[in-house]
Amino acid sequence: MNSIDANIVIWLNALSGNVKLFDDLIRVVASDYLMPMVFSLAMFGLWFSGKNPAERVRYQLTMLVGISALSISNVVVWLFNITWDRPRPFVEHGDQLNLLFYPPTDPSFPANPVAVGFATATAAWTINRKFGWWMFAAAAVYGCSRLYAGVFYPSDIIGGAIVGVAVYGFTSYLRRFLEPLITGFVRLIRGLSAA
Amino acid sequence: MNTDPDVVWELFAGHYFMFAFLASLGVLQVAVSNVGTRGLWLTPHAGMTRWLGIAFVLTGIAVFFLQPLWVDGPWAAGSVEADSLTRSWGKASWSELAGARNVNDIHGGLDGIKQAMWFSLGAIAAFAVSAVVGTLSVNIFASAENSGDGDQTDSEANGLAGLESRSYIENLPGSFANFRADIGGVWRSGLVKADRWSLMNVLLGRGGASE
Numbered sequence: 339m340n341s342i343d344a345n346i347v348i349w350l351n352a353l354s355g356n357v358k359l360f361d362d363l364i365r366v367v368a369s370d371y372l373m374p375m376v377f378s379l380a381m382f383g384l385w386f387s388g389k390n391p392a393e394r395v396r397y398q399l400t401m402l403v404g405i406s407a408l409s410i411s412n413v414v415v416w417l418f419n420i421t422w423d424r425p426r427p428f429v430e431h432g433d434q435l436n437l438l439f440y441p442p443t444d445p446s447f448p449a450n451p452v453a454v455g456f457a458t459a460t461a462a463w464t465i466n467r468k469f470g471w472w473m474f475a476a477a478a479v480y481g482c483s484r485l486y487a488g489v490f491y492p493s494d495i496i497g498g499a500i501v502g503v504a505v506y507g508f509t510s511y512l513r514r515f516l517e518p519l520i521t522g523f524v525r526l527i528r529g530l531s532a533a
Numbered sequence: 534m535n536t537d538p539d540v541v542w543e544l545f546a547g548h549y550f551m552f553a554f555l556a557s558l559g560v561l562q563v564a565v566s567n568v569g570t571r572g573l574w575l576t577p578h579a580g581m582t583r584w585l586g587i588a589f590v591l592t593g594i595a596v597f598f599l600q601p602l603w604v605d606g607p608w609a610a611g612s613v614e615a616d617s618l619t620r621s622w623g624k625a626s627w628s629e630l631a632g633a634r635n636v637n638d639i640h641g642g643l644d645g646i647k648q649a650m651w652f653s654l655g656a657i658a659a660f661a662v663s664a665v666v667g668t669l670s671v672n673i674f675a676s677a678e679n680s681g682d683g684d685q686t687d688s689e690a691n692g693l694a695g696l697e698s699r700s701y702i703e704n705l706p707g708s709f710a711n712f713r714a715d716i717g718g719v720w721r722s723g724l725v726k727a728d729r730w731s732l733m734n735v736l737l738g739r740g741g742a743s744e
Contacts, residue, residue: 362631366598369634370642375552378652379560379590386564386573391694412645440617440637454645515731518723525719528692529712531572531704532660 343491347427351435351488361438368439368483373451376476377458380469381405384462385533397465398524398533399513404461407509411453411502418501419445428488438487448497449490452481456502457509464510477502536618541607541641546651548600549643553655555593561659562586565696572696572704573663577674601625601633607641608633617642664701671700 354361366372385401388394424447428437444450455477463470481495513520527533563586565573574582601608602625609623617636625633636642643651690697691708727734 358628365631365635370638371549371552371597371634371648372594374645374648375556375594375652378553378649378656379556382557382656383560383564386561386570386693387568388693389568391692394693409649438632440635440640442637443639450645514728517727517731517733518720519733521723522716522720525712525716529709529716531664531692531696531701531708533692 343493344427344431346492347485347488347490348431348434350486351427351438354436354438354486354488364483364486365438367479368487368489370451373455373476373480377408377455377473380458380462380473381408384465384469394533395524398527399520400461400465402520402524403509403513404458404506406512407457407461407502407506408454410509411457411505412450414501414505415448415450415453415498418448418497422447424491424494426489427491435488437489439484439489442489446490447494448501449481449484449494450498451484452477452490452495452498453502453505455480456499457506458502460503460506536607536620536622536640538639538641541636542643542647544604544606545636545641545643546647548597548604549648550651550655552593552597553652554658555596556590557652557656557659558662559586559589559591559593561656561663562589565663570693570696571667571698572671572700573660573667574670575663575666577670598634599630601630602627606633607636616640667696668700668702671703 354364381401381404384397388397423445426442426446428435428441456474459470459473459477462473477499481490481498484490485492485495524533561573562575562582564570566579566582566586569579575585576582600606605623606625607617607620607622608625608629609621610626610629612619612621613625613629613632613635617640620636634642638644638647691704691711695704695708724731724733724737724739729739
């Protein structure tokens with residue numbers, strides 16, 4: 339399993355260095371800022387996108403669950419990290435990889451950015467299937483860009499995706515234990531004319 | 534050369550806030566123009582507001598990723614490929630621009646918590662700007678075209694629904710009055726409907742008491 343993982347990342351990373359424009363695009367997509375901003379903007383935009391009061395409340399409650407899932411997935415990834423300190427691909431196969439990103443110092447499994455992206459995408463998918471699929475695609479592209487850059491193994495990406503989706507499911511379930519606080523919070527924001 | 538993480542954090546925080554503000558403003562304008570929340574539009578026309586929103590998003594992305602070309606930071610030409618701690622301080626070259634922002638958070642980049650904080654501030658600022666400009670736009674537009682027509686708004690609507698026909702300032706008192714009038718009922722019915730093991734039912738000593 340480990341050798342398949344390593345072979346995939348080495349093969350994919352070997353494609354780098356041929357087309358500078360493509361490598362530069364991957365550097366921007368893989369950065370800590372672009373795709374997380376896309377996920378945050380998706381949550382923010384959906385908050386205002388309901389076409390009638392009922393739809394608006396449904397969107398806003400789902401966005402709150404999505405934002406909570408995003409935070410909880412960071413905690414779950416941290417729990418994995420303290421349990422299993424998996425070295426990054428560039429640590430184990432540095433002589434075969436062309437690193438396109440700064441060398442992260444935290445463990446490789448599961449991919450934190452992918453977990454966050456998939457948690458957000460699942461939230462979007464539950465209220466708008468088409469938009470949700472686009473968000474899943476964005477999260478997958480983000481993961482693949484980190485794979486191409488040589489900082490994650492494929493299994494880290496898959497693990498991150500599973501964590502993101504599972505944490506969203508768990509957070510949706512958790513919401514019922516926090517009612518009526520969450521509905522009350524949305525009503526307060528509506529009282530301020532922002533929901 | 535200056536690679537003090539605190540100095541880099543400050544630089545990144547300012548740039549990221551501007552990125553979050555412009556992009557949030559853009560997305561907000563696209564969203565509210567699609568659903569007709571006129572009280573938050575920056576212009577009186579939906580189509581123009583939508584295109585302005587798209588322009589804000591693209592401007593935010595472009596400014597954030599192009600800034601290393603004209604602002605000094607930990608991305609001086611010739612140093613971007615190095616470990617983010619040992620980079621030189623200065624302006625980036627075009628060829629290194631794509632990697633200029635890739636600075637580890639332990640070397641001054643923004644970690645997830647800081648990004649969440651600055652994004653929230655940027656989004657709140659974007660909403661505030663939309664509310665202020667929208668109020669001016671609604672009042673100027675209404676007084677220019679509808680003076681003397683009387684109040685044609687839906688007085689029952691509040692929150693974002695009320696902003697479809699009123700400015701933020703006009704809508705706020707009614708929305709808040711509705712919140713104060715409704716919240717008691719919402720809270721009580723919410724407690725009844727909530728799972729018997731919900732946090733509030735447990736704290737109030739009602740856990741397991743329902744049914």
